[in-house]
Amino acid sequence: MNATDDTVAGEDARHDGKNRASRPGAPSLASLGGWRALINNPGLILNTLRHGGAVGQDALGNRYFEERRPTRQDGRARRWVLYAGRARDASLVPPEWHAWLHFTTDAPLSDANRRPWQRPHEPNMTGTAFAYRPKGHDYAGGARPHVSADYEPWTPDA
């Protein structure tokens, strides 16, 4: 549900993790959603209050945290995410933060480098009304386009 910290354990990432000059500051309970959030999810919120430093927030409102003081054996600071809504779905994490979360990059990729062809991140819509339906699916109209045959029919003009 929260931290994903051990997928990419490269030498560089470990090195950088240790030597980070400034650590993010502790979040306030209010910024994490107040008492209601604490009651709903006491372990995560308490852990985030005690160890977490707020790093940032993505376009969907998911907030990302990093340990203020590294506790991992390898000296790297754990990173984790608090999802914005009720959904607990890893596909909600956009690629720029996904890279950071998995220690591929030291900092989340900045929006400054966005290319015009990059589309906004879209989570997996399976099971929702926005799920992908192929052409001809009953929920997508049910009308199949006429497929051209795998043979060439004869016509008198040909």
Place this chain on the structure above:
Amino acid sequence: MPKVTVDGIELEVPNGFTVLQAAEAAGKEIPRFCYHDRLSIAGNCRMCLVEIEKMPKPVASCGQPVGEGMVIFTDTEKVRQSRRNVMEFLLINHPLDCPICDQGGECDLQDEAVGYGRDHTRYHENKRAVTDKNFGPLVKTVMTRCIQCTRCVRFLSEVAGVPELGATSRGETMEITNYVERGLTSELSGNIIDLCPVGALTAKPYAFVARTWELRKTDSIDVFDAVGTNIRIDARGSEVLRVLPRINDAVNEEWLADKSRFAIDGLKRKRLDRPWIRQNGKLQPATWDAALSAVVARLNGAEPGRIGAIAGNLCDAESMMALKDLLVGLGSPNFDCRQDGAVLDAGNRALYLFNTTIEGIDEADAVLFVGVDPRREAPVLNARIRRRWVENTGFVAGLIGPYADITYGCTHLGEDGAALRALLDPAHEFTVKLAAAKKPLVIIGQQALARPDGAAVFAACWQIAEAAGALTADWQGFNVLHNAAARVGGLDLGFVPADGGKDVAGMVAGGVDVLWLLGADEIDMAALPPDVFVIYQGHHGDRGAARADIILPGAAYTEKPGTYVNTEGRMQLAQRAIFPPGEAREDWTILRAVSALVSKPLPYDDIEALRQRMGEANPVFASPDTVRRIAPQVGLTPKGDSGQLSDAKFTAAFATYYQTDPISRASPTMAKCVTDILPPAMPAPVQQAAE
């Protein structure tokens, strides 16, 4: 009969058996790349090594004759290690491109590598690369994969008789090549694809199309010539992707002609997939209901004696039976399956079959061809005759008809009727040779019979055969070589004009008002009077469809279960591989539907009942895959007055081997063959016939 011991199994094998054959007889499998049952022994791959007692080194079993008391070991550690070493040598230069190789899944090298391959290489040198050769539009080459087994070289020079391949250089630089940038000219070239144990030679039209395990395999019968080659149709979904030969020693051994193998892309083009009705001079798409009621209106409106039917070259016997029954029910005597107008007497099988049978060719020692080019009209059968010529130094062959290179020594005796008449003289040089032969063959082609004086040609050939001793009590050497898969079946069913009926020429000349063409495209459509109402039932939009007033879409040979009788009278069953396209239906069901609508319902509702009906019409259809060698009937002669043999020249059966029927005319591959395969360099015919 030497006695040998193979891995402790004692057995007796015939003289002249090789160690490999002895091991096979004992049920031991010997890996091999260069050895092939039907080719000469090369012994150059060294994969078939076995150990033989009292021999210091492992021996290549394919080339080692058995000796009395030989003790053979096929599976010792030494043998296995030797084979592993051979495999390692073979793989030094063999590319590791199995994932992009068309042979993947059916590759001998792949299979043997499972048993004898190393899991890694010990070589760091670069692999040898070889330039790809141009073998024409049918055979794709990736010569870097070649392991120099020379099967292709041996096949083309020994079986196909077109020595166009060879090896240049030696050792690592050895290459299989055709020396010049010119495709293979053999009609059997596709077989080297099957023979190649690796992916060096693959089918060009089939390149990167499918993997062998994706294909649905169906046993069938080839319809592009009258040999009745046993084939396997490989299909995926609704597409026929390739055709391969099946082994049948009595018919095609394991060879397949190129047209049969590669014309299948014609099955996807110019298909009739819906009924058409001509309205105001223009064909309009129609529904089955409309088309059938139009047909019925015409049939009911016509005088029974003015309805006719012609069956084409690719028809299955079922549809011909149904069509004949339909016409008989309507009261019409006009039906004919001899589309080319050949004079064939359907009354006696001995007068229209290849009586010697295809297997019987293996006994023959002389042959006379009359008005036939066996190389183009029946390539697989010609390869069998050629083998007799190779085996038998005294084999005599003569040809009357247009000069053709038939891949073996053959005297061209002339190309007109006069040359045939000259052979009637017992003193003629060739007649003497033919008479001296113990088992001579006289093979007469369809073009010789389709002449106006066809009956006279037939009678002359019969006379020559009789004089040459080809019609004795123990040798029937008079043969009619057909070139249409449907013909013998049609003759067996009696699909020839009944009493007072009109034949093809009579019907085309305007003897009928309603003409039913069952896949008949080879008749002269221009000669048909414009007021003849033509119903074309078939699978391809070809000459017949263009002339038709109503088109009923039928099924091609891959799309229906069918019965075909080959030129020697062997009845064989073909299975359905795929379904007909669009609204097309199996042909006999169309005829059954029409018969019900004209209130003359045919007495069969399924194909079993129809086949039973065929068996009643002619017992031939009750015994699949059997052929009886007809003992010559003493005193049997062609009926009637044969007339005068004219001096006209014999003509070739078709302009090009590659386009002879609606399917091959629709095939882009065949069209490419016509433009790309240069005719073999043909020397000016030397006039050897001495009058």
